Amino acid sequence: MSEKNTIKKYTPILKSYAVEPHFVEEFGSLAKIYCNKGTFALKEIDPHKGSDFIRYVRTLYQKGYNRIVPIFPTVDGRYAILSEQKLYYLMPWLPNEDRENYFKKHQQMFRELARLHLLSSKEVTIEKEDRQEHYENTLLELEKEQEFLDGFIEQCENTEYMSPFELMFCTYYHDIRQALKYSENKLKDWYEQTKEEEKARVSIIHGKISPEHFLYDERGYGYFANFENAKYGPPSHDLLPFLARSLKTTPKQNEDCIDWLYTYFNYYPLRSDEMLLFLSYLAHPGPVMKICERYMKEDFISNERKYTQKLLKNYWLLKNTEYIVMRVEEIEKQKKAQQEAQKETQD
Structure with a gap:
């Protein structure tokens, strides 16, 4: 898929987050989104799994556990977007440099x-x-x-x-x-x-x-x-x-x-x-x-x-x-x- 088509594919999804992509790299089910607000990770999952896992993530936060990559809500408060029979959710892109052996x-x-x-x-x-x-x-x-x-x-x-x-x-x-x-x-x-x-x-x-x-x-x-x-x-x-x-x-x-x-x-x-x-x-x-x-x-x-x-x-x-x-x-x-x-x- 060309760079132009790749950006076109993700633009409608990211619009819900008020994010406008400048460049996108795809890594399987994960897309690395570059924009003026920073760098994000957009994850694609099977909609049959639903977004139940969001509930567990929020429960962990409520119990005081915060070592979880944050999941960003959309402008209207949703934590996942359904697009063309796929579910997407947005996170920050962590550098993940191996500082440890x-x-x-x-x-x-x-x-x-x-x-x-x-x-x-x-x-x-x-x-x-x-x-x-x-x-x-x-x-x-x-x-x-x-x-x-x-x-x-x-x-x-x-x-x-x-x-x-x-x-x-x-x-x-x-x-x-x-x-x-x-x-x-x-x-x-x-x-x-x-x-x-x-x-x-x-x-x-x-x-x-x-x-x-x-x-x-x-x-x-x-x-x-x-x-x-x-x-x-x-x-x-x-x-x-x-x-x-x-x-x-x-x-x-x-x-x-x-x-x-x-x-x-x-x-x-x-x-x-x-x-x-x-x-x-x-x-x-x-x-x-x-x-x-x-x-x-x-x-x-x-x-x-x-x-x-x-x-x-x-x-x-x-x-x-x-x-x-x-x-x-x-x-x-x-x-x-x-x-x-x-x-x-x-x-």
Whole structure:
């Protein structure tokens, strides 16, 4: 699209903000608007998502959390504009110069995430029947996955000539099974601890935590952007997807992830039942299970190499996650031992 047509596309939308564009750069769903009032970011989103996220942003402001890229209202007070079946909202364009290194930026992001969760935290009522139903359904899924694993390894071992994928699966079976059992045990511990409780803690969750959505202003302060997936939910719903993405690497002991997690926990400590559920979900070997299930369902494997590579990468993710889970277990046990020792000293 020519520069003239690009400006023409955005002029009617920006008119609602009394902004007249001089130059526009497009970056996917984001447009950088240059005008005499400064530089702005115009974001395009699916109108089906609506502008519900604006409500969560305003709630956070009301609760005292202001590390959010501001969303500007139109001249008549609206926070989003519908144009040609697309929804748009306007923000300042932050320079986002990396004044911090990779580790420090993540550390600051996790500290701000903990503050966001802490300030928006509230208790909600959970019916005992609903908690029980969630537990029983999740447990049933885990049992089905265990049956699948046992059935698949039996099928592999009864094959006269195993495929590379089947041979690799048999090598990894013990580790996958261990992760599944650990996840199940933590779930059972969580239910045993909470089955009589009728309250649970939720916060406003960002929904898509990423360094790309944590931007710096000219003073070097970090702000969250992209709240389009915001909602109330358990804070772990922000932590778990981020960890799943970050741990998709070759095998390594990722101490950075441990430091980021405990930066978060220092500001927003998880309760013992929340930690049990967090570890259950974190340890669950979902990605490696899915690739095995897809392979087993194929009538004819046209690309054995592709499946085998995916299995290997998901196994690396499993082992990287296992390291994080074990380190958290170790740190939590040490903290508990120190607390008990202090209590005995006081007594």
